[in-house]
Amino acid sequence: MANTVTTQDREIKHLNVLVQVQLNRAIKEIKAKGINPLVVETLRSKERQYYLYCQGRTAAEANKAGVPADYAKKYANPTAKKVTWTLDSIHIQGCAVDVIPQRKVNGKMTAIWNSQDKETKQIISIMEKYGFEPGANWKTSPDSPHFQVKGCRGTTYSASNTTKWVTKMIQFHLEAKGYSVTIDGIWGAKTTAAVNKFRKKCGWKENGKLGKNAIKVLIA
Ligand SMILES: [Zn+2]
Numbered sequence: 001m002a003n004t005v006t007t008q009d010r011e012i013k014h015l016n017v018l019v020q021v022q023l024n025r026a027i028k029e030i031k032a033k034g035i036n037p038l039v040v041e042t043l044r045s046k047e048r049q050y051y052l053y054c055q056g057r058t059a060a061e062a063n064k065a066g067v068p069a070d071y072a073k074k075y076a077n078p079t080a081k082k083v084t085w086t087l088d089s090i091h092i093q094g095c096a097v098d099v100i101p102q103r104k105v106n107g108k109m110t111a112i113w114n115s116q117d118k119e120t121k122q123i124i125s126i127m128e129k130y131g132f133e134p135g136a137n138w139k140t141s142p143d144s145p146h147f148q149v150k151g152c153r154g155t156t157y158s159a160s161n162t163t164k165w166v167t168k169m170i171q172f173h174l175e176a177k178g179y180s181v182t183i184d185g186i187w188g189a190k191t192t193a194a195v196n197k198f199r200k201k202c203g204w205k206e207n208g209k210l211g212k213n214a215i216k217v218l219i220a
Helices: 017-032 046-054 059-065 069-075 118-129 164-176 189-202 212-219
Strands: 036-041 096-105 108-111 146-148
Touching: 017 036, 017 096, 017 118, 017 164, 017 212, 046 059, 046 069, 059 069, 096 118, 164 189, 164 212, 189 212
Parallel strands: none
Antiparallel strands: 036 096, 096 108, 096 146
């Protein structure tokens, strides 16, 4: 079924490749804890973001914030509840995912939308461990069940241009491949050394960087 502006894309394989591998690992650990996770949304189209932004806003308000006039007119819904505060969601980059627990309540499988729920909190802590930034932890406008990885848009990662979230994910993969790193989100000399050892093994120049192809080999 094709996705429309009102439906969520739930395909993990539509996400950025680094993010999807890491999400699959996190989900495996969530399931091992006996929790049944539900992926609510992965990749989001720009038009759907416009639609969401128009909820709880007038066409003029949405347009002023950057929603093109035709979309603002089409989707404005000032009486609805606001659901987003940004037009630049990381979902559009394929680097964000919403995950909630689901379980039987009174005999019926139920999606749990409650940031204070015990299983929700376990999901948040596991996702954070795997390098995702939980929206639940934001001081202003917390967004549970949102998880994101800022800085995925780049094509070549190195010490100078990589966010702590992407760095953490790369460190996970370096360690999984047997290279000595600390999974702390800090790309220092130890991480560069591990990257270079990996590059040397692949027969590549030891330049301390990971490009698109290197990432593909690293996560395979
Ligand atoms: Zn989200």
